[in-house]
Each structure stands twice: as C-alpha cells, then as structure tokens.
Amino acid sequence: MAPHKLCMIPGPIEFHEDVLAAMSTPATSHVDPNFVPIFGESIEMVRKVVLSEKAQPFIVSGSCTLGWDMMVNLLEQGDEVLALNTGYFVYGAKITTLRADVGSRPSNDALKQALSEKKYKMVTVTHVDTSTGVLSDIKAIAQTVKSVSPETLVIVDGVCSVGSEEIRFDEWQLDIVISGSQKGLGVPPGLSVVVASPQAIEVYKSRTTPIISYYSNWNKWLPIMEAYESRKPAYFATPAVQLIYALHASLKAITSQPMEVRFEKHREVSSKFRQTIRDLGLKTVAQCEECSANGMTAVWLPEGIEIPQLVPALAAKGVQIAGGILNGLAGKYFRIGHMGISVTEPERHHIDKVVETLTDSLKELGYKA
C-alpha cells in the first residue's frame, strides 16, 4: 500500500490491501457473468452481517445519506415520524423529536410516553452518533416500540455501526438499517447499503400514493436486487462495479468468522481504548460505558489545547484523527475511529500508533495528565 497517514477517523477507515486491489479491477461490464455472482453474493453477505435470514438488502451507488432518501418509499403525506435524535426528513412527514443531553440518550420512559400519545409510522434512531460516539440501545428501543405499537417501523441509522456494533436485525425486530461502505464495512465511500425487513417491504408495497422520487425508488431497485441475488443481470442504473468488487472482498473477510467474534473484538479494543483515555486524564463525550460506541470514541480536549494544534500534531506523526462536529462544541473535542482491520488485525498496530502519537502530541502541547 502507498505510504499515507493512518486514517483513524470515524470513517473512511483503513482499507485492507485486498479491498484496495479489488477497487482497481479492470473494466468489467455490469452484466458480465463474472460480475453477476459478485453482486449477488454481496447482497447475501450484507444480510449475514446484520444477522438476518429474510431482510432485503439494497446496495446502490451513493453515499450513506442516500439511505435516508430511500425512506421516501415508506412515507406518505402526513405520516408521523418520531425521531430519537435528529430528523432528516422532507417528503411531507411530520417529525416529532425526542432529544437528550450531549453524551447521553433519550430514556425508555420518554419513548414509551411519546408512543402512547400518537400513532407513529416510524421511529428513527441513530445507532452510533458519529458526532459524539454515543451508542443507542437499539435492542431495547425496538422492543419498546414493537410492544407498544407493533405496526410502527424501527428505522436505524447504522452508518457508523454496521460491521462494528452488534446488530441482530431479525431477533431485535428492526425494520430498516441504513449504512454505507466506508465505515465498519471497510470499503471506500460510494455505496449506500440499506437493509429492509419484510414488514418494511410490506409497508412499501401497500402504500396508496406514488413514490415521489426517481433515484431512490424501490420500484426501480427491488427488481435489480432480486435479479442479481438470483444470479441474473438486470438494469436500472449501472452499478459501481469496482466498489462492489471491493465490498465483496471486504464482506468475504468479515463473514469468514462468526459476527459475534467481530462484535466482541470491537468491544474489547474500544473498552481498552477508553481506559487509555481515562489513564491520560481525559474524558469521553459518551457519559457511560454502555452508551459508548465500540467503533469510535469522542474525547473532550484538555484545557488549553485546541483542535488546530492537536490534529496537525498527530498528522505530522502520520495519524489522521478528526475534530468535533457538534454545533457549538466542535472545537471542544476530537474523534478517533477504531473499526475494521485496525481492530481485527492488531498486528497492524494501528491502535497502538494512535495511542502513542496522541500521548506524545499531548505532551508536546504542554499537557500534563
């Protein structure tokens, strides 16, 4: 691999050599008999990553954000949406937002209360908030939603969690998980990856008003996914052949061992990383262990050290970390990603290098633990 700064931000993450090699697959037709099974198997492996037997994956050229656009397939004018974090929607839906303090998450009681007041078409929740590293308990949330209002769909923003956090799509009764290629799935950015439950597909199929989107329209994409999964080519738009070869390479590695091993490895490394942060006398933005993400950590800056000092100090030592992105607090904390091969292949010493360069940089900037 070409020499480069270690990319230890909460995505894009470091890519395996095999994944990068797949990115430069020579020109291949999107209906080539060699490519068709690559796409088909990728669809199947996405299902495995979220531990589902029956969910429908969609793999479409676009960024993670496109996944939110696809929710247009489930929404009709006037539908009520309960957003446990930030709501993204247009498309005529009415949004109610349940907020929590920075670093914590809305309580289960607040959720129950909200659900009892109105009939919601969907509840949206961000599994890992990339801006703070807070992990939601999507299992408990889905349980609450489905016990109070079984028809309500549970929509999970899994952008920063698929591939790094435990997700049991079927068992937890999730309806949608939205993600993309460049985080826990370990593939360069450019693919939107969305997984839909049979219940969500049913809601989409039984809608009575037309879907007001062209590119995000499942009427276009569902037949394509079904075709490739049954190893037939089909055409709506040219798939990102090289990115799908890369996704295939990464998913093959990811699914070569039980997902539980991968979840556990991310838990172990992140827990150790948070301990290191505490040992340095620093505080994470997430306020408790169980609400801390396992694929990334946001850390408050110590007094007197600023982002424009710390980030370049690490960059000069060959490690890229990220600043904060929370409105009004962006300059107060930094973020580090620990996902994928940086975690599953400790022999690469990515995390060691982050800890070492962070420690040295803080010291250089005059910080005393």
Next chain:
Amino acid sequence: MAPHKLCMIPGPIEFHEDVLAAMSTPATSHVDPNFVPIFGESIEMVRKVVLSEKAQPFIVSGSCTLGWDMMVNLLEQGDEVLALNTGYFVYGAKITTLRADVGSRPSNDALKQALSEKKYKMVTVTHVDTSTGVLSDIKAIAQTVKSVSPETLVIVDGVCSVGSEEIRFDEWQLDIVISGSQKGLGVPPGLSVVVASPQAIEVYKSRTTPIISYYSNWNKWLPIMEAYESRKPAYFATPAVQLIYALHASLKAITSQPMEVRFEKHREVSSKFRQTIRDLGLKTVAQCEECSANGMTAVWLPEGIEIPQLVPALAAKGVQIAGGILNGLAGKYFRIGHMGISVTEPERHHIDKVVETLTDSLKELGYKA
C-alpha cells in the same frame, strides 16, 4: 493491468492504468488537505471538458441516473416538459414527448411546432441514445429552443456523450448536461456528473416551492461544490474519495490537450469503424452519417446470426460487446463502444481487436459478406 476481456461496450469503457491505480488510493479523509484540491480541480476540469467558463458542475456519489433525479431542483408542480426522446420524470411535471423512428431523430420543424403550442419549462434531449447510437444535433436544438423560447431550459442527457462528442456548453447555450463517470470520462462507475448553466441555477434559486428531495437537493450540494472549488473542505455526505481521485487522473489526461483534438479523434475512429461495418456488408442502426454517435455504434445483425451466438463468440476471443436494448428489437442488433483510451491511444489496438474478432466471429457463424 490484470488480464481481462476488453470491455468494448458503450460503457463502462476501458480504464487507463493511472485511473485504476487512483482507484486504490489508500484511506484518505474527505477533508484531508491532500484530497481537497483533487476534488476542487476535478470540478474545474469537468467545466473544461464541456468547454464552459461559467457552468456549475456537480460531482456526487451515484449513477448517471441520479442526474435526472436532480432535475427536481428545477421543476415545480405542473411545469411543462418537452421530451425529445423518452421522458423519465416524476415530480409533478407534465411531459409531452416528440418521438422519431428508430435510428433517426425528431425534426427541427416538429420541435418548432411543439414550442409554439405551449410554454415549456424545459426541453430534454438525449445527446447520444445508448440504445441505438443515434447522435442528436443538440447545437441546432438549443438554437431553436432559445430563439423561440429563451426562458426554456435545454437539458441534455450526455451520459454517453460527455468526453466523446463535441459539446460547447456556453456557445450552444445549453443549460444542463447530465453524465456519469464510466463512459467518455473513462472512470469506473459510481459518480454522477451534472453541469448547470447560470440560467439553470437562477431557475433553481428563484423557485417558489420547496425541493421535494433530500439526496438530490442542490441546497445541500451547491455549497459543497463551491467550497471544494475554493479549496475548502465541506460536508454534506462523504464523497467517493477514491472515485474522485480516479476522475481527477482521467480528467487530467483528457484536458492535457485541446478538447477539439479529442472530439476529432473520436470522429475519425468512429467514421472508420462505420466504414468497416459497411465493408462487412452490415448496417448501422443510425440511419445517416451525421446522426451517428462517435463513441459507440449499434449494428443490425445479419440474417441467421443471433446475439446469444455472436456475443459469446467475441467473448471467447477476449472482447466484450453488448447486445441491443431497444424494446422489441433487442435481439436484432449489437452495440460496440469506441470511447476514451480505446480511441485516443491507438497503440493499444483495441479497435483493431474488435474489428478482427468481429470479422472472425461472423465468419465462424457462417456469415458471408
């Protein structure tokens, strides 16, 4: 480059080694100071490819098809659209279609007539119809539209023409050119490339109803393009970093010589290719020289030879060509792409190989010219 079938379909086309190498750029943050100018310069070079000084390019993760979705930024409920070929729209627009026979194009008189009957918000035209290889005279069409109805926007589907056909965006008064990465631009699929005129941007800015799309919304993308062009990072959705490195590599090669040289080269090679087709006793689907695309050719199959014979015969000799895709006629013709490095770098002998394997395959299948 890994051994592979020569991909001589009307896109994806063959990629230069430098472009494929850029595809495997190691993990790089989308706000990395190394990446920011790569994105910024790519935006500038897209403008150069369509010979414009003032158009606004949009480079977004997605397929070519996403570009059509972006037309939502220009349309409001009830707007009239005149489609010179097939109309794609939803979004509340009313479509009038001007059709022509297979292999030919609607006449200028028919266009004038249509424009005189109604006020159209936009006229859409496919520059090269990928299904037939028919080239539209977008210069004449734009001239007619702007002389009869200057407020009407001229929207060009340039998916199979940008980078291989002459496009003079400013001089011809085009308003939108929609394209993608994997055809004349010579980059793997996964990027939507759209160019908008100041007049189109003005229509977008002066609309009075909200834009009913999230992912295609220029309110999100315009600030991103403006930021990267002025060499500042900005965030709406993570750009496809590796694809943009690849686009940069290809655009650098393309813009290293005057576009006229590239247009002429494509004209020369395609004209010679059509002569070869005639010499073989075959007929192109496009019915005249001036309505024949320069980046691809569709050819009627000779009596007694079928697509499931011809395409595999060439594949066995290491060349991938494409069947037809026109409803009802798909089995009657085949398509060959001649764009990008296959044309500009004759020392690769791509076209020679196509001609040779096509001639041999036809002979094997019992065809006598």
